[in-house]
Amino acid sequence: MNPVIDRLKVIFVGIFLVINIGLAVWEFGWEIPRENCEKAHKWWDNAQRVCGTPILVSDVTGRVIDNAQARADAFRAVGRTPPASLGVAAAAPPKAPAPAAAKSH
Incomplete structure (x- = not known):
């Protein structure tokens, strides 16, 4: 062969x-580490490849x-x-309203 x-x-x-x-x-x-970090609702720093845990300013x-309600939303x-003591733990986050149908003139 050649x-x-x-x-x-x-x-x-x-x-x-x-x-x-x-x-x-x-x-x-x-x-894969970035995806695992984001699935855990944490912050991924791509420059240092570090998964950081977000904390509330109130903490x-x-x-x-x-x-x-605002505290539950922050959590x-x-x-x-x-925490269950808030009484809103089971409540789902509010859904965005559906866009209004366009009126034809």
């Missing part, structure tokens, strides 16, 4: 393997949100279950 064809075959197979190894490293090193400052926004 040695040029053999050489090109090895080069293309080598390039193919390098690309596949790069994609596997990207998938298992960046994409840091010690100030309590007075409105029970849901950071992926935490509102």
